[in-house]
Amino acid sequence: MLQFAGFWMALATFLSIWWGHVGVRKLEARSGNILPPALLLIGGGLGLNVYAAVAPNLTIAGVCSIIGITLLWDAFELFRQQKRVQKGHAPANPNNPRHAAYLAAGGHATTADLLDREPLDGQAAQPVLRGRPRVGVHMDHSMGD
Amino acid sequence: MYWWSGLALGLFSFGIIGFGFFWVIRMEYYLGYLWWPYPLAFGLLLVLASLFVGDAGWSALLGITGASFVWGATELKEQAVRADLGWFRANPNRKPDPPGLRWIKKIKAPHL
Structure with missing residues (x-):
C-alpha cells in the first residue's frame, strides 16, 4: 500500500513556499499598513502549530505545522518585502499610499519589476x-x- | 500525541527551505540556471520515493525535501536574473554546460 504522508507534506511545503514568495509580494503591495496582515499571519501561524499538537494523525499534524511555521516566517517577510520595495528590488504599487510615498521620496523605489526578464x-x-x-x-x- | 512530531516536521520544513536558499545561490553561481531540470527531477524522485516508504515519518521527510528541491529548480532562473542585475555576485568564469543542454534550451525554464 502506498504511503501518502510524504506526498501531503510535499504539497504543503511546495504551496507554502509558493505563497511565501508570490502571496507575500501581493499582500505587501496591497496593504496600506503591513502591521495588521503581519499580526494575522502570526495569529494563524501560532494557531496552526497549536492545532498540530492535538491533531488526530501525523499527516494533519505535519501539514498544519509546516504551514504554521511558514506563515510565521511570512509575517517577517512582509517587512523584508517592504525594504525590497524601498530599495527598488521589488516594484512599488503607485495605488498604495505607502508605496506612493516611497516613489515620491525620490529614492530607489520604482514601479518597474526588474526581475521580470530572462537571464x-x-x-x-x-x-x-x-x-x-x-x-x-x-x-x-x-x-x- | 503528535505534538512533537508535527512541530518537528514543521521545523524540518523550515530548515530545508533555508537550505534551499543556500543551494540555489551556489548552484546558480557555479553551474548556472540551465541545470534546472536536475534538481527538479531529483525533487520529483524524492516525492515519488516517499510513496513507497512504509514509515510515515520517513515518508514525510522525503516528501518535504523533494518539494523543496522542486521549488528550488523553479527559483534558479530568477536567481540568474538577480546575478545579472548585480544584486548577487556573478561568476566571472564560464559555467559548465549541463548534460542535454540542446534539449534544455528548447524548454522555457519554469518559474512561478
Missing part, C-alpha cells in the same frame, strides 16, 4: 549590471558577454 546567458561569464537599468529598456547582450 542574459546561462553559461557565459556574466556581466554584472550595477545600478538601475532604465525602466522599460531590456538589457542587451552587447553590455558584456
Whole structure:
C-alpha cells in the first residue's frame, strides 16, 4: 500500500513556499499598513502549530505545522518585502499610499519589476549590471558577454 | 500525541527551505540556471520515493525535501536574473554546460 504522508507534506511545503514568495509580494503591495496582515499571519501561524499538537494523525499534524511555521516566517517577510520595495528590488504599487510615498521620496523605489526578464546567458561569464537599468529598456547582450 | 512530531516536521520544513536558499545561490553561481531540470527531477524522485516508504515519518521527510528541491529548480532562473542585475555576485568564469543542454534550451525554464 502506498504511503501518502510524504506526498501531503510535499504539497504543503511546495504551496507554502509558493505563497511565501508570490502571496507575500501581493499582500505587501496591497496593504496600506503591513502591521495588521503581519499580526494575522502570526495569529494563524501560532494557531496552526497549536492545532498540530492535538491533531488526530501525523499527516494533519505535519501539514498544519509546516504551514504554521511558514506563515510565521511570512509575517517577517512582509517587512523584508517592504525594504525590497524601498530599495527598488521589488516594484512599488503607485495605488498604495505607502508605496506612493516611497516613489515620491525620490529614492530607489520604482514601479518597474526588474526581475521580470530572462537571464542574459546561462553559461557565459556574466556581466554584472550595477545600478538601475532604465525602466522599460531590456538589457542587451552587447553590455558584456 | 503528535505534538512533537508535527512541530518537528514543521521545523524540518523550515530548515530545508533555508537550505534551499543556500543551494540555489551556489548552484546558480557555479553551474548556472540551465541545470534546472536536475534538481527538479531529483525533487520529483524524492516525492515519488516517499510513496513507497512504509514509515510515515520517513515518508514525510522525503516528501518535504523533494518539494523543496522542486521549488528550488523553479527559483534558479530568477536567481540568474538577480546575478545579472548585480544584486548577487556573478561568476566571472564560464559555467559548465549541463548534460542535454540542446534539449534544455528548447524548454522555457519554469518559474512561478
